[in-house]
Amino acid sequence: MNRWFSCCCGELGYVQCSELNDSSVIQGFSNQKAGNMALHTGESLERVMANHRRFLRCLGLEDYPLIAGYQVHGTRVALVDGSYPGKSVMDVADLIPETDGLITREPGLALAVFMADCMPIFFYDPRTPAIGIAHAGWRGTLHEISRITLEAMVEAFGTNPADCRIGLGPAICGKCFQVGDELADIFNEKYPDAVRREDNGTFVDLAAVNTMILQQAGVPQSAIVQSNICTICHSEPFFSYRATKTTGRMMGVIALRGGCHVVST
Ligand SMILES: [Zn+2]
Secondary structure, three states: OOOEEEEEEOOEEEEEEHHHOEOOEEEEEEOHHHOOOOOOOOOOHHHHHHHHHHHHHHHOOOOOOEEEEOOOOOOOEEEOOOOOOOOOOOOHHHOEOOOOEEEEOOOOOEEEEEEOOOEEEEEEEOOOOEEEEEEEOHHHHHOOHHHHHHHHHHHHHOOOHHHOEEEEOOEOOOOOOEEOHHHHHHHHHHOHHHEEEEOOEEEEOHHHHHHHHHHHOOOOHHHEEEOOOEOOOOOOOOOOHHHHOOOOOEEEEEEEOOOOOOOOO
């Protein structure tokens, strides 16, 4: 059974992790047909905001403030609490500085990450309930943004990793992510099972690395759901920075249902 599946909403498409779907959570990852979601790539703000609204409306998140970080391939995780309601990303200036992970237990807030080839990681603790989302490229993966985001939930909410369900979203796959010798050696030292040496080069499977990290942090393997969807070689239309040097980015978003926060304009 494929535990990630494609959805469409008119022309627009997205994928969802079925393991995270329940009455408390809304989540999804946009595809290229939903348009560019990034605020920092020079496309007109009106166009990007229209793409945000269209995608969020499909998910039923149109009234949820959108909270996101200015991603720097780092490991800083922001706790999004009651001080955020009423704020929403309308411009680069509204992004939380130097932040690649977001967590909250506040209903009615949409936490978002933006990427093209990097991996969106969706966290759901149904017992608390609480959620998180992280942007994990190879740097973030190597510096364990997945573990750090989970541990931020443990510290802030008392989350038990054994309760969590985690979705590893579409990203560059282990057949496409070719690395140089230096990076191969670094990954090989810590995660040899995720490194594959072929005649034409060395390849790293970021989903496998993040799965190992999360398992070591206490999440059951059965609760970690890889999408097996590659932004380069999968037939689904995704933006890929590596393949096309695109300026487009997709959005991964997750929210706890409910709340009544009004977006200020
Ligand atoms: Zn691939």
